[in-house]
Amino acid sequence: MPAYCSIQFLTGLPGSSFILSRQPNLLPLRAASWKPIPLTSKGVKMELTVTRPDDWHLHLRDGDLLQAVVPHSASHFGRAIVMPNLKPPITTTAAAVAYRESILKALPPNNGFDPLMTLYLTDNTSPEEVKLARRSGVVFAVKLYPAGATTNSQDGVTDVFGKCLAVLEEMVEQSMPLLVHGEVTDPNVDTFDRERVFIETILAPLVQKLPRLKVVMEHITTMDAVRFIESCSEGQVAATVTPQHLFLNRNSLFQGGLQPHNYCLPVLKRETHRQAMVSAVTSGSRRYFLGTDSAPHERRRKECPCGCAGIYNAPVALSLYAKVFEEAGALDKLEAFTSFNGPDFYGLPRNTSKIVLRQSAWRVPESYTYASGEIVPLFAGQTLEWLPSNS
Numbered sequence: 001m002p003a004y005c006s007i008q009f010l011t012g013l014p015g016s017s018f019i020l021s022r023q024p025n026l027l028p029l030r031a032a033s034w035k036p037i038p039l040t041s042k043g044v045k046m047e048l049t050v051t052r053p054d055d056w057h058l059h060l061r062d063g064d065l066l067q068a069v070v071p072h073s074a075s076h077f078g079r080a081i082v083m084p085n086l087k088p089p090i091t092t093t094a095a096a097v098a099y100r101e102s103i104l105k106a107l108p109p110n111n112g113f114d115p116l117m118t119l120y121l122t123d124n125t126s127p128e129e130v131k132l133a134r135r136s137g138v139v140f141a142v143k144l145y146p147a148g149a150t151t152n153s154q155d156g157v158t159d160v161f162g163k164c165l166a167v168l169e170e171m172v173e174q175s176m177p178l179l180v181h182g183e184v185t186d187p188n189v190d191t192f193d194r195e196r197v198f199i200e201t202i203l204a205p206l207v208q209k210l211p212r213l214k215v216v217m218e219h220i221t222t223m224d225a226v227r228f229i230e231s232c233s234e235g236q237v238a239a240t241v242t243p244q245h246l247f248l249n250r251n252s253l254f255q256g257g258l259q260p261h262n263y264c265l266p267v268l269k270r271e272t273h274r275q276a277m278v279s280a281v282t283s284g285s286r287r288y289f290l291g292t293d294s295a296p297h298e299r300r301r302k303e304c305p306c307g308c309a310g311i312y313n314a315p316v317a318l319s320l321y322a323k324v325f326e327e328a329g330a331l332d333k334l335e336a337f338t339s340f341n342g343p344d345f346y347g348l349p350r351n352t353s354k355i356v357l358r359q360s361a362w363r364v365p366e367s368y369t370y371a372s373g374e375i376v377p378l379f380a381g382q383t384l385e386w387l388p389s390n391s
């Protein structure tokens with residue numbers, strides 16, 4: 001049964017025999033420590049203690065939406081790479097420093113959450129700005145949005161090779177990773193092919209031209225991306241993978257009617273691509289790490305004639321990742337994906353604290369209300385497993 005079906009099978013059935021019957025597949029485990037907890041008379045459920053994960057791709061927005069969403073990420077993640085696609089975008093180190101302050105202000109003092117800031121690359125970004133960013137100690141990457149590819153990307157890059165080579169060369173000098181939204185914007189290219197064509201026409205030539213540039217291909221969605229990542233040097237090119245692209249295929253955009261809360265960019269792909277990505281991340285490869293791409297939009301901006309791209313998954317991400325690894329019989333590989341591969345690639349220390357994932361059913365809220373409206377999370381109102389907690 002494909003993963004995207006089983007979540008519905010579980011709905012309303014805590015302690016189902018389906019879950020319990022899979023348990024022999026979970027053992028033995030190496031990377032993480034396990035404790036059985038008897039929960040029902042039918043059998044034994046599991047809890048998994050893992051090093052605190054980081055989120056290597058997160059949209060926190062600003063204003064009252066920031067206040068509403070940042071606690072969800074901060075409650076389970078130690079650090080997050082914070083995307084710079086605000087209006088106006090974060091194009092300077094000074095703006096990144098100020099944005100970081102506003103994120104920290106939205107949390108209780110000494111909360112421990114560490115936002116790792118990024119700069120939004122434009123045609124006019126200077127090599128000097130990259131030096132400043134590195135010296136600041138708070139900027140950890142530069143983000144490339146092809147102009148027009150996704151939400152708030154209108155100020156992005158129009159011609160990587162024509163306009164950005166000097167900046168990219170400085171990034172090599174500064175060991176500053178380039179994070180890439182990997183889709184071409186040519187309206188003649190089919191939406192479902194935009195990632196593959198980007199790899200062929202921009203990313204592969206870029207990696208060939210600057211082999212020492214560290215690159216993260218963000219939110220990959222295709223077997224083409226997996227093949228490309230595997231073809232590059234480990235430690236030089238890596239990828240983040242979202243929970244929705246591991247858990248859902250493109251049918252879920254249309255199941256029972258148009259489903260705006262499953263719409264993000266790059267758009268969900270067909271089942272064969274999902275399976276290739278699950279195999280890649282659960283293989284134990286160090287080239288892939290957790291990046292939720294949690295991207296909240298107010299309900300009215302999703303449920304309207306021209307709805308925004310972006311899925312709010314921060315509250316459910318860890319539950320979904322754990323379920324994907326469980327279904328693949330690879331729970332022993334989960335901790336490396338959530339907590340080791342990301343910091344290792346960025347050259348940062350791994351977190352020292354732990355979190356616990358309990359294999360117990362919990363219901364996702366229908367929505368979260370905040371000052372200016374509501375946000376609807378992925379799997380709103382449904383029952384998931386693997387509840388994360390701090391102890």
Ligand SMILES: NC(=O)N[C@@H](CC(=O)O)C(=O)O
Nearest residue numbers: 059150151264265295309310
């Ligand atoms: N993923 C999305 O669909 N949307 C993101 C932008 C992005 O990451 O491409 C957003 O900021 O809303």
Ligand SMILES: [Zn+2]
Nearest residue numbers: 150181265266
């Ligand atoms: Zn993107």
Ligand SMILES: [Zn+2]
Nearest residue numbers: 059083293295
């Ligand atoms: Zn994103």
